[in-house]
Amino acid sequence: MTANTSNPHDVQVEEGSEAQSTPYQETEENTGDVEKASGMVGAVSDHSAKQSEKGDTxxxxxxxxxxxxxxxxxxxxxxxxxxxxxxANIQPSIVETFGSVDKLPWIGTAVYLGGQTILPTGRAYAVFNVKWYFLTAVVVFQTGSILSGAAPNIDALIVGRVLQGIGASGCYAGALTYLSMITSPQERPLYLSGVIGIWAAGSVVGPVIGGAFAETYLTWRWGFYINPVVAGAVAPGLIFYLPNIDPAPELTFRQKLRSMDWIGIFVFLGGAAIFTTALTFGGIEYPFNSATEIVLFTLSGIFLVAFILVSIYHPLVPRENRLYPIHLTKRLELSILQYCLLVDGGALVTTLFYMPLLFQFTRGDGPLEAGVRLLPFLSTMVAFCVLNGFLLPRWGYYMPWYAFGTALLLIGSALMATVTTSTSDARLYGYNVLLGSGCGSFFTAGFSITQALVSESELSNVISLMSVGQTMGSIFYLSLGGSLFQNIGSQQIRRLIPTLSAGDALQLTTGTSSAVYKALGPHDQFIVIEQVTIAIRHVFLVVVVTSAIGFIGSLFLSRRKIY
Structure with a gap:
């Protein structure tokens, strides 16, 4: 979302309620970096929000x-x-069904690639009718779920996953936007913590549900089919109870379409897709020094430069309509907050994808058991998310949460980088608790804090800024981590067991349920377990480096109260 052309809090409430405009109030650090609202008035068909005498929602x-x-x-x-x-836990089952182990990283990455549409989606929520755009996102997500569940081959599954990401990003951004529009600044952190808490809980429960289906006659396909079933149950609430908010009622549909930065959208999504492809296939499908990888990384750089240029100098689109709110990145505070959320999102998906795999190999767990072992991570993350949402508005200080959280991520990931096949369960659970506590300490905070640091007219922009940071963190860590894991793991396995083909060595990294793994003798199985554990250690080194930078950055955050 770029600079919002409308102030979502300057709403006109029908049925006789008088609308009041929100005065533009700058914070100490918000001098000249953001624009005042342009005066557009949104329309809300029910009493979803009004303004207090102080101008707050x-x-x-x-x-x-x-x-x-x-x-x-x-x-x-x-x-x-x-x-x-x-x-996370059904990848071996999918490989058993379709083969194509070389495309395995895309199963996890595709949904985050589709999720990159959260940037244009956020911009759309500032222009189009919020309710109908939100319902459209739900439909797209359910379409992707059905396609994924019914996929006849892995390519169709990947397409379905991309559609899921597109729809899901609309749901996620829509929920954040709705709550930011209709809640007061004081209660907003708590309600947003509920959203992030549910996101965190669902992210951790996801592998458990997937593993449970994979071990029944329903198969892994019901990990996707379950979504339309749940959607049918909540459909009445979506259709009849969500407020009908139009941020720019005076614009025609054609004018709203023309206000979108289509060139910026194309450059951003194209560059994200190319960069993800380069990371995902690097070393697995193509060597990193191959012509294909060099071309992909070169194109990624060209698209990045082009995106920066159109974000700053686009002659055909006014600044307030450009896709990325690059003017906000001039503020060190906001850039640090976005980076920390990127690290947090990356640490989360790294733990979710690789901890169950570690337990499968070193403890002989099935998909369901391995997923259940994530509960210490889940419980501590959700607990700290809610604690942060409850205490932040009361204490008012946010810098300590970031310093504390990034420090825990650094310690937890550093300990994970030392694990061996003999590391005890108690230690692994302790590492999970450290990572969960670190993730939860500030995962919620970024969305509410950034809204308090800018004017009301920039609300949709900072939601976009933080959302794209979170999504980019997930896609970057999954792509880079998956490439490191499969390259290091498969290469070492093949070096120590030279009779294996490259494809068999790669398949051995997907889990212990594959026919290739079961055909190995006890000695060779131990070699595989040991090398997979070493590969997982290298994946967590990415979290070590990035969380260390995040910790240093957190020390430069403001010490003042914002509530």
């Missing part, structure tokens, strides 16, 4: 209706969370 949806609205929004976020990680 006051929530007017109460009682049972608020319960339905909030829980419905949470349910759509749960869709995104579950499908982001449901494949």
């Amino acid at each position: 006051v929530r007017t949806i109460r009682g049972f209706k608020w319960f339905i609205v909030y829980t419905t929004l949470l349910s759509t976020v749960l869709f995104y969370a579950l499908e982001s990680t449901v494949v």
